Amino acid sequence: MIDYRIKNNGGYTKTMGELVSMLEHTRAVTLEEIKNLTEEDLDKKAEGDVNTIGSLLLHIASIEFVHGVISFEERDINEGELQKWKTALELGENAGKTIKGHSVQFYIDELSAVRDKTLSELRKRNDDWLFEENEWPNGVPFNHYYLWFHVLEDEINHRGQIRSLKRRMKQ
Structure with missing residues:
Protein backbone atom coordinates (compact mmCIF):
# COMPACT_ATOMS: atom_id res chain seq x y z
CA MET A 1 0.00 0.00 0.00
CA ILE A 2 1.29 3.46 -0.90
CA ASP A 3 1.84 5.82 2.04
CA TYR A 4 0.55 9.33 1.33
CA ARG A 5 2.43 11.00 4.17
CA ILE A 6 5.84 12.64 4.10
CA LYS A 7 7.50 11.47 7.28
CA ASN A 8 10.79 10.22 8.58
CA ASN A 9 10.61 6.42 8.73
CA GLY A 10 13.57 6.26 11.11
CA GLY A 11 17.27 5.86 10.76
CA TYR A 12 17.72 9.29 9.17
CA THR A 13 18.14 12.85 10.35
CA LYS A 14 15.05 15.07 10.00
CA THR A 15 15.44 16.51 6.49
CA MET A 16 17.16 13.39 5.16
CA GLY A 17 14.25 11.29 6.42
CA GLU A 18 11.76 13.54 4.67
CA LEU A 19 13.77 13.32 1.43
CA VAL A 20 13.87 9.52 1.70
CA SER A 21 10.11 9.49 2.30
CA MET A 22 9.60 11.48 -0.90
CA LEU A 23 11.97 9.23 -2.86
CA GLU A 24 10.15 6.13 -1.62
CA HIS A 25 6.68 7.55 -2.29
CA THR A 26 7.68 8.56 -5.80
CA ARG A 27 9.03 5.07 -6.47
CA ALA A 28 5.96 3.34 -5.02
CA VAL A 29 3.72 5.30 -7.38
CA THR A 30 5.96 4.48 -10.35
CA LEU A 31 5.94 0.77 -9.50
CA GLU A 32 2.17 0.80 -9.12
CA GLU A 33 1.90 2.40 -12.57
CA ILE A 34 3.96 -0.31 -14.30
CA LYS A 35 3.21 -3.47 -12.29
CA ASN A 36 0.89 -5.09 -14.85
CA LEU A 37 2.71 -4.15 -18.04
CA THR A 38 3.73 -6.86 -20.47
CA GLU A 39 7.00 -7.02 -22.39
CA GLU A 40 5.04 -5.85 -25.43
CA ASP A 41 3.72 -2.83 -23.48
CA LEU A 42 7.22 -1.98 -22.28
CA ASP A 43 8.69 -2.15 -25.82
CA LYS A 44 5.90 -0.46 -27.76
CA LYS A 45 6.29 3.03 -29.18
CA ALA A 46 3.35 5.34 -29.47
CA GLU A 47 3.03 7.21 -32.74
CA GLY A 48 5.50 10.08 -32.86
CA ASP A 49 7.52 8.89 -29.84
CA VAL A 50 11.03 7.46 -29.88
CA ASN A 51 11.10 6.34 -26.24
CA THR A 52 9.39 3.28 -24.87
CA ILE A 53 8.17 2.72 -21.33
CA GLY A 54 11.10 0.34 -20.83
CA SER A 55 13.64 2.93 -21.95
CA LEU A 56 12.07 5.53 -19.65
CA LEU A 57 12.27 3.14 -16.69
CA LEU A 58 15.93 2.38 -17.34
CA HIS A 59 16.53 6.14 -17.72
CA ILE A 60 15.03 6.70 -14.24
CA ALA A 61 17.46 4.12 -12.83
CA SER A 62 20.40 5.63 -14.73
CA ILE A 63 19.75 9.15 -13.44
CA GLU A 64 19.64 7.91 -9.86
CA PHE A 65 22.82 5.89 -10.41
CA VAL A 66 24.71 8.89 -11.84
CA HIS A 67 23.54 11.21 -9.09
CA GLY A 68 24.67 8.63 -6.55
CA VAL A 69 28.15 8.54 -8.05
CA ILE A 70 28.35 12.34 -8.12
CA SER A 71 27.09 12.86 -4.58
CA PHE A 72 28.39 9.79 -2.71
CA GLU A 73 31.70 9.30 -4.49
CA GLU A 74 32.31 12.94 -5.50
CA ARG A 75 33.22 12.06 -9.06
CA ASP A 76 31.69 11.70 -12.49
CA ILE A 77 30.86 8.28 -13.90
CA ASN A 78 33.78 6.36 -15.35
CA GLU A 79 34.05 4.79 -18.79
CA GLY A 80 32.68 1.40 -17.70
CA GLU A 81 29.69 2.99 -15.98
CA LEU A 82 29.09 5.21 -18.99
CA GLN A 83 29.16 2.15 -21.23
CA LYS A 84 26.44 0.48 -19.13
CA TRP A 85 24.17 3.52 -18.73
CA LYS A 86 24.83 5.75 -21.77
CA THR A 87 21.90 4.62 -23.92
CA ALA A 88 19.44 4.91 -21.03
CA LEU A 89 20.86 8.28 -19.97
CA GLU A 90 20.55 9.77 -23.44
CA LEU A 91 17.17 8.23 -24.36
CA GLY A 92 16.08 8.93 -27.96
CA GLU A 93 16.15 6.75 -31.09
CA ASN A 94 18.93 4.43 -29.95
CA ALA A 95 17.29 3.74 -26.59
CA GLY A 96 13.96 3.02 -28.25
CA LYS A 97 15.64 0.54 -30.58
CA THR A 98 17.98 -1.22 -28.15
CA ILE A 99 16.29 -1.20 -24.74
CA GLU A 110 17.24 -2.45 -11.95
CA LEU A 111 15.34 0.32 -10.17
CA SER A 112 15.54 -1.59 -6.86
CA ALA A 113 19.27 -2.30 -7.10
CA VAL A 114 20.06 1.37 -7.62
CA ARG A 115 17.61 2.44 -4.89
CA ASP A 116 19.04 -0.04 -2.38
CA LYS A 117 22.49 1.52 -2.84
CA THR A 118 21.01 5.01 -2.58
CA LEU A 119 19.26 4.26 0.71
CA SER A 120 22.34 2.55 2.13
CA GLU A 121 24.46 5.61 1.31
CA LEU A 122 21.90 8.14 2.54
CA ARG A 123 21.77 6.32 5.91
CA LYS A 124 25.45 7.19 6.34
CA ARG A 125 24.80 10.91 5.89
CA ASN A 126 22.93 13.69 7.65
CA ASP A 127 21.14 16.97 7.00
CA ASP A 128 24.41 18.94 6.98
CA TRP A 129 25.62 16.77 4.09
CA LEU A 130 22.48 17.59 2.09
CA PHE A 131 23.35 21.28 2.21
CA GLU A 132 27.08 20.97 1.50
CA GLU A 133 28.03 23.31 -1.34
CA ASN A 134 29.84 22.00 -4.41
CA GLU A 135 30.56 23.45 -7.82
CA TRP A 136 30.25 22.09 -11.34
CA PRO A 137 33.32 22.44 -13.59
CA ASN A 138 31.64 25.47 -15.22
CA GLY A 139 31.50 27.25 -11.85
CA VAL A 140 27.77 26.76 -11.15
CA PRO A 141 27.15 25.91 -7.48
CA PHE A 142 24.95 23.02 -6.30
CA ASN A 143 24.31 21.04 -3.16
CA HIS A 144 23.49 17.37 -2.55
CA TYR A 145 19.89 18.22 -1.72
CA TYR A 146 19.44 19.66 -5.21
CA LEU A 147 20.89 16.49 -6.79
CA TRP A 148 18.34 14.32 -5.00
CA PHE A 149 15.53 16.76 -5.72
CA HIS A 150 16.47 16.35 -9.40
CA VAL A 151 16.25 12.56 -9.07
CA LEU A 152 12.69 13.05 -7.77
CA GLU A 153 11.65 15.51 -10.46
CA ASP A 154 13.16 13.37 -13.21
CA GLU A 155 11.26 10.26 -12.10
CA ILE A 156 8.00 12.18 -11.71
CA ASN A 157 8.43 13.74 -15.16
CA HIS A 158 9.12 10.43 -16.86
CA ARG A 159 6.29 8.73 -14.98
CA GLY A 160 4.03 11.32 -16.59
CA GLN A 161 5.42 10.28 -19.98
CA ILE A 162 4.79 6.63 -19.09
CA ARG A 163 1.17 7.43 -18.24
CA SER A 164 0.78 9.30 -21.50
CA LEU A 165 2.27 6.41 -23.49
CA LYS A 166 -0.04 3.94 -21.76
CA ARG A 167 -3.12 6.05 -22.62
CA ARG A 168 -2.03 6.51 -26.22
CA MET A 169 -1.31 2.80 -26.66
CA LYS A 170 -4.87 1.96 -25.56
CA GLN A 171 -6.34 4.17 -28.29
Missing part, protein backbone atom coordinates in the same frame (compact mmCIF):
# COMPACT_ATOMS: atom_id res chain seq x y z
CA LYS A 100 13.75 -3.93 -25.27
CA GLY A 101 12.97 -7.57 -24.71
CA HIS A 102 12.77 -7.31 -20.93
CA SER A 103 10.01 -8.16 -18.50
CA VAL A 104 8.63 -5.63 -16.04
CA GLN A 105 10.53 -7.54 -13.34
CA PHE A 106 13.83 -6.72 -15.09
CA TYR A 107 13.09 -2.99 -14.79
CA ILE A 108 11.87 -3.33 -11.22
CA ASP A 109 15.09 -5.17 -10.34
Whole structure:
Protein backbone atom coordinates (compact mmCIF):
# COMPACT_ATOMS: atom_id res chain seq x y z
CA MET A 1 0.00 0.00 0.00
CA ILE A 2 1.29 3.46 -0.90
CA ASP A 3 1.84 5.82 2.04
CA TYR A 4 0.55 9.33 1.33
CA ARG A 5 2.43 11.00 4.17
CA ILE A 6 5.84 12.64 4.10
CA LYS A 7 7.50 11.47 7.28
CA ASN A 8 10.79 10.22 8.58
CA ASN A 9 10.61 6.42 8.73
CA GLY A 10 13.57 6.26 11.11
CA GLY A 11 17.27 5.86 10.76
CA TYR A 12 17.72 9.29 9.17
CA THR A 13 18.14 12.85 10.35
CA LYS A 14 15.05 15.07 10.00
CA THR A 15 15.44 16.51 6.49
CA MET A 16 17.16 13.39 5.16
CA GLY A 17 14.25 11.29 6.42
CA GLU A 18 11.76 13.54 4.67
CA LEU A 19 13.77 13.32 1.43
CA VAL A 20 13.87 9.52 1.70
CA SER A 21 10.11 9.49 2.30
CA MET A 22 9.60 11.48 -0.90
CA LEU A 23 11.97 9.23 -2.86
CA GLU A 24 10.15 6.13 -1.62
CA HIS A 25 6.68 7.55 -2.29
CA THR A 26 7.68 8.56 -5.80
CA ARG A 27 9.03 5.07 -6.47
CA ALA A 28 5.96 3.34 -5.02
CA VAL A 29 3.72 5.30 -7.38
CA THR A 30 5.96 4.48 -10.35
CA LEU A 31 5.94 0.77 -9.50
CA GLU A 32 2.17 0.80 -9.12
CA GLU A 33 1.90 2.40 -12.57
CA ILE A 34 3.96 -0.31 -14.30
CA LYS A 35 3.21 -3.47 -12.29
CA ASN A 36 0.89 -5.09 -14.85
CA LEU A 37 2.71 -4.15 -18.04
CA THR A 38 3.73 -6.86 -20.47
CA GLU A 39 7.00 -7.02 -22.39
CA GLU A 40 5.04 -5.85 -25.43
CA ASP A 41 3.72 -2.83 -23.48
CA LEU A 42 7.22 -1.98 -22.28
CA ASP A 43 8.69 -2.15 -25.82
CA LYS A 44 5.90 -0.46 -27.76
CA LYS A 45 6.29 3.03 -29.18
CA ALA A 46 3.35 5.34 -29.47
CA GLU A 47 3.03 7.21 -32.74
CA GLY A 48 5.50 10.08 -32.86
CA ASP A 49 7.52 8.89 -29.84
CA VAL A 50 11.03 7.46 -29.88
CA ASN A 51 11.10 6.34 -26.24
CA THR A 52 9.39 3.28 -24.87
CA ILE A 53 8.17 2.72 -21.33
CA GLY A 54 11.10 0.34 -20.83
CA SER A 55 13.64 2.93 -21.95
CA LEU A 56 12.07 5.53 -19.65
CA LEU A 57 12.27 3.14 -16.69
CA LEU A 58 15.93 2.38 -17.34
CA HIS A 59 16.53 6.14 -17.72
CA ILE A 60 15.03 6.70 -14.24
CA ALA A 61 17.46 4.12 -12.83
CA SER A 62 20.40 5.63 -14.73
CA ILE A 63 19.75 9.15 -13.44
CA GLU A 64 19.64 7.91 -9.86
CA PHE A 65 22.82 5.89 -10.41
CA VAL A 66 24.71 8.89 -11.84
CA HIS A 67 23.54 11.21 -9.09
CA GLY A 68 24.67 8.63 -6.55
CA VAL A 69 28.15 8.54 -8.05
CA ILE A 70 28.35 12.34 -8.12
CA SER A 71 27.09 12.86 -4.58
CA PHE A 72 28.39 9.79 -2.71
CA GLU A 73 31.70 9.30 -4.49
CA GLU A 74 32.31 12.94 -5.50
CA ARG A 75 33.22 12.06 -9.06
CA ASP A 76 31.69 11.70 -12.49
CA ILE A 77 30.86 8.28 -13.90
CA ASN A 78 33.78 6.36 -15.35
CA GLU A 79 34.05 4.79 -18.79
CA GLY A 80 32.68 1.40 -17.70
CA GLU A 81 29.69 2.99 -15.98
CA LEU A 82 29.09 5.21 -18.99
CA GLN A 83 29.16 2.15 -21.23
CA LYS A 84 26.44 0.48 -19.13
CA TRP A 85 24.17 3.52 -18.73
CA LYS A 86 24.83 5.75 -21.77
CA THR A 87 21.90 4.62 -23.92
CA ALA A 88 19.44 4.91 -21.03
CA LEU A 89 20.86 8.28 -19.97
CA GLU A 90 20.55 9.77 -23.44
CA LEU A 91 17.17 8.23 -24.36
CA GLY A 92 16.08 8.93 -27.96
CA GLU A 93 16.15 6.75 -31.09
CA ASN A 94 18.93 4.43 -29.95
CA ALA A 95 17.29 3.74 -26.59
CA GLY A 96 13.96 3.02 -28.25
CA LYS A 97 15.64 0.54 -30.58
CA THR A 98 17.98 -1.22 -28.15
CA ILE A 99 16.29 -1.20 -24.74
CA LYS A 100 13.75 -3.93 -25.27
CA GLY A 101 12.97 -7.57 -24.71
CA HIS A 102 12.77 -7.31 -20.93
CA SER A 103 10.01 -8.16 -18.50
CA VAL A 104 8.63 -5.63 -16.04
CA GLN A 105 10.53 -7.54 -13.34
CA PHE A 106 13.83 -6.72 -15.09
CA TYR A 107 13.09 -2.99 -14.79
CA ILE A 108 11.87 -3.33 -11.22
CA ASP A 109 15.09 -5.17 -10.34
CA GLU A 110 17.24 -2.45 -11.95
CA LEU A 111 15.34 0.32 -10.17
CA SER A 112 15.54 -1.59 -6.86
CA ALA A 113 19.27 -2.30 -7.10
CA VAL A 114 20.06 1.37 -7.62
CA ARG A 115 17.61 2.44 -4.89
CA ASP A 116 19.04 -0.04 -2.38
CA LYS A 117 22.49 1.52 -2.84
CA THR A 118 21.01 5.01 -2.58
CA LEU A 119 19.26 4.26 0.71
CA SER A 120 22.34 2.55 2.13
CA GLU A 121 24.46 5.61 1.31
CA LEU A 122 21.90 8.14 2.54
CA ARG A 123 21.77 6.32 5.91
CA LYS A 124 25.45 7.19 6.34
CA ARG A 125 24.80 10.91 5.89
CA ASN A 126 22.93 13.69 7.65
CA ASP A 127 21.14 16.97 7.00
CA ASP A 128 24.41 18.94 6.98
CA TRP A 129 25.62 16.77 4.09
CA LEU A 130 22.48 17.59 2.09
CA PHE A 131 23.35 21.28 2.21
CA GLU A 132 27.08 20.97 1.50
CA GLU A 133 28.03 23.31 -1.34
CA ASN A 134 29.84 22.00 -4.41
CA GLU A 135 30.56 23.45 -7.82
CA TRP A 136 30.25 22.09 -11.34
CA PRO A 137 33.32 22.44 -13.59
CA ASN A 138 31.64 25.47 -15.22
CA GLY A 139 31.50 27.25 -11.85
CA VAL A 140 27.77 26.76 -11.15
CA PRO A 141 27.15 25.91 -7.48
CA PHE A 142 24.95 23.02 -6.30
CA ASN A 143 24.31 21.04 -3.16
CA HIS A 144 23.49 17.37 -2.55
CA TYR A 145 19.89 18.22 -1.72
CA TYR A 146 19.44 19.66 -5.21
CA LEU A 147 20.89 16.49 -6.79
CA TRP A 148 18.34 14.32 -5.00
CA PHE A 149 15.53 16.76 -5.72
CA HIS A 150 16.47 16.35 -9.40
CA VAL A 151 16.25 12.56 -9.07
CA LEU A 152 12.69 13.05 -7.77
CA GLU A 153 11.65 15.51 -10.46
CA ASP A 154 13.16 13.37 -13.21
CA GLU A 155 11.26 10.26 -12.10
CA ILE A 156 8.00 12.18 -11.71
CA ASN A 157 8.43 13.74 -15.16
CA HIS A 158 9.12 10.43 -16.86
CA ARG A 159 6.29 8.73 -14.98
CA GLY A 160 4.03 11.32 -16.59
CA GLN A 161 5.42 10.28 -19.98
CA ILE A 162 4.79 6.63 -19.09
CA ARG A 163 1.17 7.43 -18.24
CA SER A 164 0.78 9.30 -21.50
CA LEU A 165 2.27 6.41 -23.49
CA LYS A 166 -0.04 3.94 -21.76
CA ARG A 167 -3.12 6.05 -22.62
CA ARG A 168 -2.03 6.51 -26.22
CA MET A 169 -1.31 2.80 -26.66
CA LYS A 170 -4.87 1.96 -25.56
CA GLN A 171 -6.34 4.17 -28.29
